[in-house]
Amino acid sequence: MGTNGNSLIRLEGVKKVFFTDEVETHALAGVHLEIRKGEYLAIGGPSGCGKSTLLSILGLLDSPTEGEYTLNGQPVAKLDLGERSRIRNREIGFVFQAFNLIGDLTVYENVELPLTYRGASSGERKKAVMESLERVGMAHRTKHYPSQLSGGQQQRVAVARALVGRPAILLADEPTGNLDSRNGEQVMELLRDLHRNGATICMVTHDPRYARHADRTIHLFDGRVVEETVAPV
Amino acid sequence: METLWQDVKYGARMLLKNRGVTIVAVLTLALGIGANTAMFSVADALLFRPLLLKDLDRIVVVYETREGHRNEQDEISPADFQDFRAQAQTVEHLSAFTWWSSNLTGDGEPERVRGCRVTGDFFRALGMDAALGRTLLPDDDRPGGQRVVVLSHGLWQRRYAGDAGIVRKTIQVNGQAYEIAGVMPHDFQTPPEAELWVPMAMDAREENLRGSFYLETVARIKPGYSLAQVNAEMSAIARRIEQEHPNDHNRVDAGAALLREHVSGELTSKYTSMLLWAVSFVLLIACSNVANLQFARVSVRSKEIAVRAALGAGRWRLIRQLLTESVLLALLGAALGLVIALWGVDLIKAGMPAEVEIHLPGWRRMGLNYWVLSYTLGLAILSGIVAGVAPALLGSRPDVSGGLKESGRGSTAGLRRHRARNILVFTEIVLAVVLLSGAGIMVKGFRAVMAPADNVAPEQVLTMRLSLPESRYPETYQMSSFAERFLAELQTIPGAQQVALIRDVPYSGGRSTSNFYIEGRPEPLAGQDPVAQMQFASENYFRTAHIPLVEGREFTPQDTPTSTKVAIVSVTLVRRYFPGESPIGKRLKVGGPFSAGEWYTVAGVASDILHSWTDRVPRPVLYRAIRQTTPRTFQAVLRTEGDPLQLVPALRERLRRVDAAQPMFELKAWNQVIRDRLVGLWYVAVLMSVLGGIALALSTVGVYSVMAYAVSERTHEIGVRMALGAQRGDVLRLFMRGGMALMLVGLVVGLVAALALGRTVASLVYGVSAYDFGALFSVSLTLSASALLACYVPARRASRVDPMVALRYE
Secondary structure, three states: OOOOOOEEEEEEEEEEEEEEOOEEEEEEEEEEEEEEOOOEEEEEOOOOOOHHHHHHHHOOOOOOOEEEEEEOOEEOOOOOHHHHHHHHHHHEEEEOOOOOOOOOOOHHHHHHHHHHHHOOOHHHHHHHHHHHHHHOOOHHHOOOOHHHOOHHHHHHHHHHHHHOOOOOEEEEEOOOOOOOHHHHHHHHHHHHHHHHOOOOEEEEOOOHHHHOOOOEEEEEEOOEEEEEEEOOO | OHHHHHHHHHHHHHHHHOHHHHHHHHHHHHHHHHHHHHHHHHHHHHHHOOOOOOOHHHEEEEEEEEOOEEEEEEOEOHHHHHHHHHHOOOEEEEEEEEEEEEEEEOOOOOEEEEEEEEOOOHHHHHOOOOOEEOOOOHHHOOOOOOOEEEEOHHHHHHHHOOOOOOOOOEEEEOOEEEEEEEEOOOOOOOOOOOOEEEEOOOOHHHHOOOOOOOEEEEEEEOOOOOHHHHHHHHHHHHHHHHHHOOOOOOEEEEEEEEHHHHHHOHHHHHHHHHHHHHHHHHHHHHHHHHHHHHHHHHHHOHHHHHHHHHOOOOHHHHHHHHHHHHHHHHHHHHHHHHHHHHHHHHHHHHOOOHHHHOOOOOHHHOOOOHHHHHHHHHHHHHHHHHHHHHHHHHHOOOOHHHHOOOOOOOHHHHHHHHHHHHHHHHHHHHHHHHHHHHHHHHHHHHHHHHHHHHOOOHHHEEEEEEEOOOOOOOOHHHHHHHHHHHHHHHOOOOOOOEEEEEOOOOOOOOOOEEEEEEOOOOOOOOOOOOEEEEEEEOOOHHHHOOOOEEEEOOOOOOOOOOOOOEEEEEHHHHHHHOOOOOOOOOEEEEOOOOOOOOOEEEEEEEOOOOOOOOOOOOOOEEEEEOOOOOOOEEEEEEEOOOOHHHHHHHHHHHHHHHOOOOOEEEEEEHHHHHHHHHHHHHHHHHHHHHHHHHHHHHHHHHHHHHHHHHHHHOHHHHHHHHHOOOOHHHHHHHHHHHHHHHHHHHHHHHHHHHHHHHHHHHHHOOOOOOOOHHHHHHHHHHHHHHHHHHHHHHHHHHHOOOHHHHHHOO
């Protein structure tokens, strides 16, 4: 795999082994991967192939057992928990299948959360939150609680939350998995729109319809990248 | 600060959302914090600030000690006081005071009040001014000077109706006219029971008394000196005095103690400290319970915490969020705890007899004040942190990638939490065992102390005290004559089966001790003189008090001032000083071999009886015939078959016949005298029992909550087990075994700790052993029964789980 100066993420020989009692489970078995700035990458593969583990490592939610991980030119595989939290907060935006909005916070407060952890001032937070909510078309629902929103609306709020800190990359784990096809399509359109405006996106999906939106798709099987498809320009 | 406010807002929202859990947690913490606040109010009033004096921690008392009694802070003699005052460089305004029994007459009913003779610097040493008029000054303190008196606020209000123009008016004290110099402020209570103060005005004879030790002192530490330096200096002065006066001085050392600690007294200090420990145990148990609830809350919120972590919240930020919620809970608990404390303090104050509370400086001021509120606030924050720290530490380490999945269950975190919850319940059980054992020992101790008093049927005896003023009874024959006439009048009271006079009734705590010399014995070595409690009794006393004579005879009316002086000694005195021989016919005198005292011939031997509940064993007692030697202060005892208080009108009438101006005081049934003396111990026993009860209830709730949570967490597992063929009994046993094993381990460790701490508790109680296995067995049984119930209810629920429902449960 070649490299260029536009590289945002680079994985080299990343392995992840889970140890449970006497059983070793090799979730990732030497993954090499590069994601360029502004790229839209889809990760596909059957259930249990290691997609979510790979996304967790990319999102610094987990660390590799072996191998190198470079984010924005900085090695991040062996950082301590605090440092990982800090980078996660500034460089990575998450969109989850189950939305993972906090039920006891309003839409505004949910979106504000990453900026709060960053220590941003109240003024900065307000401006960024409103911008982000407007971007996903949810600015009129700031005082609502997640339970008062439809699934599609919740996912749009989750996208707003992922975007609010202007991260280097957006990681989306089956973002349409809990949505009906109409809402799923709207969310995918939103991601496409974000990508068109320069966002780097890495999305896990097993739905080939949505994978087609990506610039490039990699397929995992038994913890390895077994296929790579580049969309025609 | 802004983010902290966000945490507070969110925390409050979470508490409101889970109202049931919040109410349980707040009530639990309110009990713990309320009990601590109430007990701190007691400690604040009795120990930390018993007297409201400026720079209380700079005011000291100077005392002397005797060989073999180095822990006791004894009074000093006037001549020693002069030496200390002349030589001391580390203190200023060293002044002395002594009790002065004062009868007020001339303006209403005769009344006996406790007064003090004080040297001129007394009020300056305490840094106090009068509220009305002036205090006593050095110029007042000279023999033959004008008689002036300073009144306490209470006496001024009670007897003189708060007369604003009372200064310079004259009142009759002990039959002599005294001009009122001033009235002290309401909160001045030094020494605690004093109601008036007159100048000491020592003449040359009194100033030179070296062997009579009756002066108490106060002084102010000079700036730049420490208490240790004052102590060292007083010790050095005492050694010089001893070298200069080796013959008439049996004090061997001197020291200084803070007035604050001196007035609180050793027992008050020890009991209050013990209760402070006990309430802190209760609070720890309450915190453990709340920590358990917080664990459950954290467990439910593991996904939310994982989301926060994924969005970049660092561990400290998560801990802070969780701790904020816990501290909020504790602050709510503290608010409710203050109400409980207010009620508790009122209850504590209400149970204290007025005659006893005057001996406890600070008691009346006890309540919620700035110090107590600050303590409660600090305690609330600390409790919130203690209750929240373990759940926050474990909850802030979520399995982020697992937790974010649709059905993510952090099994490792769950195990850690389960272990932590078990440790908390184990701790609760250990603390509850220790507390309950302490309470058991205190209650048994109280009963043990009360038991011997029951043998003398004190509920059928009326007691009262008289104090004959020197101004009207200056000579001993006048006092003897009073005693004779009064005794004759008492015998005419209808319904009084037996009457007698005695210096101090048993169990009353009153005691005057002196050394004595047995005729024909070698001169005792310094500090090894025979010592006994000095009693003065009339005929019939031993019969009235139900003290059997074991040898010889009782006092009789024929034991008059002109007949041979006789004495009766106690069995313990005989055992100690007449081993293997009969004391009957032997002669002894009060003081040393060369004292000018008269010889007393031993006429009888009386059984032992305790004179104070703090006596672990009976002490030697030397009784002298009150008709032959009449003390200035003594008591009358009247035994009847009915209610002894029915004799009061007749008693007043008989006293009026003898001396209409003579007041009587401490008029009460003997059993009331005993109860008043034991009221402190009774308080401690009751409070310990209440705290033990709270500990038992909280620890039972703790066991229950852990078991109930374990059942809810393992519902799926129960379903699987039942699907595989487990019977209800199997499931019941599974949970009962787990719960009872936890309880048994806690019980064993708790009993070991209780035995180790039992020695400390038993040293504060009389009549019980540190290894009171009966009490420990009762505690074990009570705790086991309550834990069994706490385990059974959730275990039974587990055994009734529908496997079909359980297998769908995730």
